[in-house]
Amino acid sequence: MHHQKAKNIFLGRDGEIRGNCAEAVLRAFKDTMGVEENLLALAKGHGGGRAPEGYCGAYYVAKLLIEKYCCLEKTQEFEQYFKELASSLKCNEIRQARKLSCVGCVEKAAEFIATARTNKMRAQLPNLS
Numbered sequence: 001m002h003h004q005k006a007k008n009i010f011l012g013r014d015g016e017i018r019g020n021c022a023e024a025v026l027r028a029f030k031d032t033m034g035v036e037e038n039l040l041a042l043a044k045g046h047g048g049g050r051a052p053e054g055y056c057g058a059y060y061v062a063k064l065l066i067e068k069y070c071c072l073e074k075t076q077e078f079e080q081y082f083k084e085l086a087s088s089l090k091c092n093e094i095r096q097a098r099k100l101s102c103v104g105c106v107e108k109a110a111e112f113i114a115t116a117r118t119n120k121m122r123a124q125l126p127n128l129s
Contacts, residue, residue: 020047
């Protein structure tokens with residue numbers, strides 16, 4: 001669900017206002033994770049390779065969400081997952097490799113966050129057996 005919402009935001013579909021890759025990932029989780037408004041403004045400037053150090057905006061924002069709102073212990077796993085799929089963490093290198101499109105980066109970043117959150121919530125449930 002979140003990955004589809006992120007994709008729709010990135011593409012400006014299904015009534016969503018179009019956003020860059022960083023905005024798409026952040027806005028997809030805004031309500032369910034209680035993301036602060038100041039982060040939304042930050043994301044506006046992080047699309048198209050403008051995230052710090054040239055990182056992919058979708059990766060950069062997803063990492064921020066994982067560290068701040070989800071599951072800090074998944075940060076390293078996310079980095080490896082994303083790099084394996086996209087061939088790099090840097091926007092220009094990802095585009096040159098043509099292994100994963102920008103919309104693919106948005107979808108995969110959102111999928112990882114959603115899965116990590118679901119697994120964390122399941123782990124916190126009491127064992128009823």
